[in-house]
Amino acid sequence: xxxxxESGGGLVQPGGSLRLSCAASGFTFSDHDMDWVRQAPxxxxxxxxxxxxxxxxxxxxxxxxxxxxxxxxxxxSKNSLYLQMNSLKTEDTAVYYCARDSGLYHTxxxxxxxxxxxxx
Amino acid sequence: xxxxxxxxxxxxxxxxSVTISCTGTSSDVGxxxxxxxxxxxxxxxxxxxxxxxxxxxSGVPDRFSGSKSGNTASLTVSGLQAEDEADYYCSSYGGSIxxxxxxxxxxxxx
Numbered sequence: 001x002x003x004x005x006e007s008g009g010g011l012v013q014p015g016g017s018l019r020l021s022c023a024a025s026g027f028t029f030s031d032h033d034m035d036w037v038r039q040a041p042x043x044x045x046x047x048x049x050x051x052x053x054x055x056x057x058x059x060x061x062x063x064x065x066x067x068x069x070x071x072x073x074x075x076x077s078k079n080s081l082y083l084q085m086n087s088l089k090t091e092d093t094a095v096y097y098c099a100r101d102s103g104l105y106h107t108x109x110x111x112x113x114x115x116x117x118x119x120x
Numbered sequence: 121x122x123x124x125x126x127x128x129x130x131x132x133x134x135x136x137s138v139t140i141s142c143t144g145t146s147s148d149v150g151x152x153x154x155x156x157x158x159x160x161x162x163x164x165x166x167x168x169x170x171x172x173x174x175x176x177x178s179g180v181p182d183r184f185s186g187s188k189s190g191n192t193a194s195l196t197v198s199g200l201q202a203e204d205e206a207d208y209y210c211s212s213y214g215g216s217i218x219x220x221x222x223x224x225x226x227x228x229x230x
Contacts, residue, residue, distance in 0.1 A: 035219075044123065045158070045166065045209050047219040061218050097165060105172060105213050106156035110165035 002026040002109045004098045009114030016088050016118070022081040022098030022111060029079040030054060033101035036072060036083045038094035039113075048072075048096070051081060066092075088118045124149065124210055124222035131228040132200045140225045142193040142210030148220050150191035154213035157186060157195045161206045169208075170195060197227070205229045 008020040022034070033056065036048040049072040052059040060072050071084040081098055095113040102108035125143040132138040142149065142157075149155055155173045158166035168177055170186035173193060183198045193212070197204050210222035 037221075044224040045160075045211075045221040046123075047211075047221060050218060063217070102168075102171070105152075105154035106168055106211070108168055108177065110167075112165055 002100065004100065004109055004111035006096065006098050006111045006114040009096065009116045011117045011119065012088055013120050014088060014090055014118055017084070017086045018088065018116060020083040020085070020096055020098075020114060020116070022083075024079045024081065024098075024100070027100070029074075030076040032103065034074060034081045035099045035101060035107055036081075037097045037099055037107070037110075038092075038116075039097070040091070040094040043094075046094075049083070050101070085116070088116075090118050092116065093118045122220075124212060124220055126208075126210060126222040126225045128223070129226045129228065131230055132197075133230045134200055134202065136200050137196060137198045138200060138227060139194055139196045140208055140210075140227070142195070142212075142222045144191050144193075144212055144220070146191060148212040148214040148217075149188065149193050149210075151215065152213045153188070155186065155188055155193040156211045157184075158209045158211065159204075159206045160209065166209065200229050202229050 003025045005023045033052045035050045049062040051072045051074040069087045073082045097113045098111040099107035100109040130138045157170040160166045173188045174186040214220045
């Protein structure tokens with residue numbers, strides 16, 4: 001059974017940093033590109049970034065709203081995906097989901113999400 | 121790149137059909153056949169219902185169907201059931217921007 005479990009969310013002040021983790025199991029993690037998607041309270045989904053697999057040279061890609069502040073990374077030896085968030089703003093407050101790319105231009109599995117609150 | 125445009129709400133009685141539109145541009149919806157639809161119940165993670173415009177993942181009822189014309193994609197839910205009440209989001213591959221989501225539609229079963 002595919003499982004994605006996010007952790008690391010919490011309350012942080014504006015300008016602060018936070019690192020989210022996503023532990024994957026039930027599939028060959030190294031075979032898949034992985035995404036972070038967020039959802040602000042009461043709002044819609046927003047793609048944040050992607051960590052491509054080894055076959056795609058571990059390339060990372062980002063939404064314009066987080067370029068220069070967020071870094072997506074992965075550790076295939078630990079079946080884990082990470083999101084390092086720096087210079088956080090109040091508008092970054094959201095539930096952050098880890099999601100698996102199916103290889104067919106859509107995400108087919110999602111974690112339960114972890115809440116990040118940026119507030120003073 | 122802006123979010124894809126969806127109607128805020130849609131509704132229908134049990135057994136009826138409801139269709140949700142998703143309008144983008146030639147840089148996303150109109151440029152690729154990589155539109156997917158996600159269902160999200162309150163407090164839950166999204167679940168893919170349609171991918172590549174009209175394909176259904178295993179386990180998704182055939183009451184759910186997708187189509188596309190030009191820059192607008194559509195999701196139709198036929199034979200509405202109470203459990204179909206949820207938020208629905210479209211998503212499209214956007215080339216350099218990679219992925220863009222729709223604004224979301226709340227479907228109510230009357």
